[in-house]
Amino acid sequence: MLRVQEGEAAAFTELVLRYQNRLITILDHLVGNRQTAEDLAQDVFVRVFKARERYQPGAKFSTWLFTIANHVASNALRSQSRRPEINLDARESGPLGANPMENLAIEKSGQMPTRQLDSVELKSAVHVALQSLSERQRMAVLLSKFEEMSYADIAETMQLSQPAVKSLLSRARLNLKSALEPYWQNGEITAAKANGTVGDDDL
Amino acid sequence: VNDSNQPHENSDHLWEELSAYLDGELDAAGRKKVEARLASDPVYSTMLQRLERSWNALDELPRAETGQAFAQTTLQMVAIAAESSAAPPSPLRRGARGWWLAVAGSVLAAGLAGVYVGKRLYPDVNRSLLEDLPLMEHLDAYRQVENVEFLRQLNQAGLFEEEGDRAS
Numbered sequence: 001m002l003r004v005q006e007g008e009a010a011a012f013t014e015l016v017l018r019y020q021n022r023l024i025t026i027l028d029h030l031v032g033n034r035q036t037a038e039d040l041a042q043d044v045f046v047r048v049f050k051a052r053e054r055y056q057p058g059a060k061f062s063t064w065l066f067t068i069a070n071h072v073a074s075n076a077l078r079s080q081s082r083r084p085e086i087n088l089d090a091r092e093s094g095p096l097g098a099n100p101m102e103n104l105a106i107e108k109s110g111q112m113p114t115r116q117l118d119s120v121e122l123k124s125a126v127h128v129a130l131q132s133l134s135e136r137q138r139m140a141v142l143l144s145k146f147e148e149m150s151y152a153d154i155a156e157t158m159q160l161s162q163p164a165v166k167s168l169l170s171r172a173r174l175n176l177k178s179a180l181e182p183y184w185q186n187g188e189i190t191a192a193k194a195n196g197t198v199g200d201d202d203l
Numbered sequence: 204v205n206d207s208n209q210p211h212e213n214s215d216h217l218w219e220e221l222s223a224y225l226d227g228e229l230d231a232a233g234r235k236k237v238e239a240r241l242a243s244d245p246v247y248s249t250m251l252q253r254l255e256r257s258w259n260a261l262d263e264l265p266r267a268e269t270g271q272a273f274a275q276t277t278l279q280m281v282a283i284a285a286e287s288s289a290a291p292p293s294p295l296r297r298g299a300r301g302w303w304l305a306v307a308g309s310v311l312a313a314g315l316a317g318v319y320v321g322k323r324l325y326p327d328v329n330r331s332l333l334e335d336l337p338l339m340e341h342l343d344a345y346r347q348v349e350n351v352e353f354l355r356q357l358n359q360a361g362l363f364e365e366e367g368d369r370a371s
Contacts, residue, residue, distance in 0.1 A: 012278070012281065013274065013278060016274045016277050016278060017274050020267075020269050020273055020274060020277070021266065021267045021268060021269055022267075024267035024269060024273075025265075025266045025267040028267055029264060034267075037267070038269070038273065041273075041277070042276065042277045042280050045277050045280070045281060046277075046280050046281055046284045049281045049284060049285065050284060050288065119263075122260065122263050123263045123264070123265075125260075126260045126261060126263045126264055127264065129257075129260075130261070130264065141261070144226065145258070145261050146266070150228070151223075151226065151228050166219060166222070166223055166228065167219065169222055169226065170215070170218055170219040170222035170223070173218070173222050173225075173254050173257065173258060174218055174254075176257040176258065176260075176261075177253055177254055177256075177257040179257075180256075180257045180260055181253070181257070184256075
């Protein structure tokens with residue numbers, strides 16, 4: 001990042017290549033739409049480039065990157081919720097596309113081998129469980145799971161206190177458990193029943 | 204999960220403790236406490252396994268795989284952003300610059316006018332002293348004469364001529 005700060009184009013290319021998949025993965029699961037995630041990731045990289053002079057040497061780049069990503073995704077989700085009638089893209093993400101349950105029923109009627117079907121079902125159940133978390137819980141889970149961030153780094157990225165992150169992740173784990181246990185017990189794919197308060201007031 | 208689990212299940216504190224344990228966020232003493240309880244309390248141990256199982260299920264989530272094309276498009280967007288930030292100022296910005304120049308010119312003119320008026324109102328004492336210096340240098344001689352007519356007569360008589368003047 002220090003090389004980028006000095007205006008080295010090759011360094012920025014390297015940075016994009018190094019972080020693009022990680023960033024899109026987080027954004028995809030956060031906004032639930034791959035195309036939107038890619039658009040937002042590009043927006044994030046443009047912002048990173050524009051703000052390169054404000055980067056503090058010594059700061060962890062990934063924390064800085066995901067702080068920007070968190071802002072960008074939150075804004076996108078906010079404007080998406082203000083315009084519910086507009087579907088950003090028909091190609092929803094997730095292992096079974098836009099409507100996991102419907103698509104799963106279609107696939108079940110085919111000749112799919114049982115093991116493969118189980119895997120598809122599990123992916124679908126996990127996807128539904130994750131999407132049923134609040135935006136903040138989802139972000140904290142994704143940063144912890146995919147980026148292996150500590151509570152301190154998640155707190156910095158999400159601009160929360162460490163005890164708030166601890167509580168957020170604990171509730172997120174409980175909600176995931178509540179959503180997935182019915183699947184493991186009876187094959188039901190359900191969204192998480194709120195443990196505590198689901199939503200942005202869950203802190 | 205049987206009813207005997209209920210006291211545990213309802214304890215937010217225990218879930219939070221187990222969650223922090225799984226995240227590796229407990230200090231040595233906290234970790235030791237959790238591990239001791241895990242060894243002796245099967246319900247507590249089951250709670251941990253349930254949390255762990257759902258967390259591990261997140262590994263099923265797909266991870267993005269993008270290639271050079273995405274990077275290339277991104278870099279093009281960045282290049283456009285860099286160009287627009289380095290481009291000459293827009294007409295609006297040029298207008299703003301003109302406005303600032305006009306303000307700066309007005310301030311400078313007002314400053315100069317202030318200096319002029321100030322000098323008129325409060326004359327420089329040193330300047331008037333310099334102007335009167337020739338008079339002060341010969342003040343003693345001037346005091347010895349009674350009037351200007353007498354001085355003119357002395358001058359006509361050649362009393363004030365220097366040695367050089369006389370020689371020429």
